[in-house]
Amino acid sequence: MTTLTPHSPAVERTAHLYDRVRHVIPEVEWPFFADNAEAIVRLKQERNAVVLAHNYQTPEIFHCVSDIVGDSLALAREAQNVEADVIVLAGVHFMAETAKLLNPAKTVLIPDPLAGCSLAESITAADVRSLRAANPGVPVVTYVNTSADVKAESDICCTSGNAVKVIESLGVDRVIMIPDEFLARNIAAQTGVEVITWPGRCEVHERFTAEDIRSVRADHPGAVVLAHPECPPDVVAESDLSGSTAQMLDFVVTRRPRQVALITECSMSDNIAAQHPEVEFVRPCNLCPHMKRNSLAKIRRSLETMTHEVTIDPTVADRARAAVERMLAV
Template identity: 60%
Template sequence: WAIHAPYVAAINKLKKERGAVVLAHNYMTPQIYHGISDVVGDSLALAIAATKVEAEVIVQCGVHFMAETSKILNPQKTVLMPDMAAGCSLAESITAEGIAEMRARYPGAPVVSYVNTTAEVKAASDICCTSANAAQIVAAMDSDTVIMTPDKWLAQNVANKVPQKRIVWWDGACIVHEQFTAQDLRDFRDWNPGLKIIAHPECPPDVVAEADYAGSTANIQGWVETERPKQVMLVTECSMASNISDANPEVEFLGPCNMCPYMQKITLEKVLWSLHTMTGVVEVDPKVADRARLAVQRMIDLSQ
């Protein structure tokens, strides 16, 4: 922490001078999560928080699609992205043409797109979802067939929870979560009897089936804080356990985790530079933003 302290102090001072707030995802490094953020949360909480921001400047500590969502919801505000290259394998897996292709293949079926998509893809979709509300959103669709893009594993996990719908999906995946295998989980259980295993629903369904609970990053945190297991393995990005371990000292966090190379691009140094120079300004074509806002707002309305 000593080496981070000057950056944390400088950023917190600049935030006041610029009238800025930092919205940080649960996968940010502990120094960002604990040191400089005003709001932390999962993708849904950050989107909802973005609708309530009063500050004129939002610094998005997360990946690019999250900053775009903040901009879509705050077209008049300045949204800063400390590293424009902080992408997402899911967002990169589909374009608006891909949505059109799915609509042609399944005429009349509504398109539910994960928030891990570009503004153009959101604009071409009927509604968004996150890992926290995907099953609820799909169940609410007024159609037997529902198109889910772009995460095939999230779609299959939702299909298991909402059997009354025929869910068809795009072939995208999260490079962090698709690496876990059900065998990894079984091995860790064998080595640590009593271990609780919590997975993110971007993991393949056989991994989720092996877990004691699956949920969004905020729901994972909520589960740990409610259940207070002696030993737990979080089948997700590594920062998750680092960020919540301080507040849960009696819980032992075990097992492998995977780093998201995109999330890890966001550093204190880059946040400081972005705020100091006011560079990394996120722009979304206003016409695209207007259509994308409908899909995001529909999701928020259905989730509250």
């Protein structure tokens, strides 16, 4: 275990937590996190609460106070098995809604209610109804990065990690896939199914270019390049592998490449590097401003004040839950 330079008692008491992130957080920074980290651990016990954290959360959240971590699919699956009374979702609003859909009797909190998503904001329930009217009989496959209102208008949900499997399970030649245009195009190329798209894009992944990948290869000729399928198709084409954040993690952990570039949100590399310092991460990453609205201080306040509680209209929740559960059954 790391022996920290003496600071406050909280710093000493949380040395075991710091040990998890010592490869990515300088020792001089830990005193800024220690008090909140210690308080969150105590409050979780007092409230019978768990913290669910997405892979894009910063290391002090991801490794030090979270009970369940993963991509959207993993968090959705694990949310079903939570026995705690309270779920704090360190992520963005649609993820907290999904946790509430799957745990309607539990209290679900989001530390910052303004933690949104460009994809979720790109489409409304009325838009889905219009797409259905223009394409009668064509099933609607909705990415989980959407509001409960949009999920409620859908036939089935998907994530970047299971989209191919979900679409192929429908046994049709044509689907409406919303709202991420690039994800839909990348999935269509893998399935041979005609995909009707919607012009939504992730503000993190749409900024990557094929030239970024070529620059990585020029500067780091031995690096393996892994791209998220929310990236533009030409970026995916230039990469060695395209996959969800869970699939990226699995590749790094099992293959242990000497150098790797993760073409996704910045904290993804930090969180893997914390446990695998032997892998060198080349970092042409982009920050998600919504994910970064979360902090230890906000998670602590969320548990202290039991805010901000996520609620969903029951008439919407029933239909949205059905779409999520159909996905989980595939």
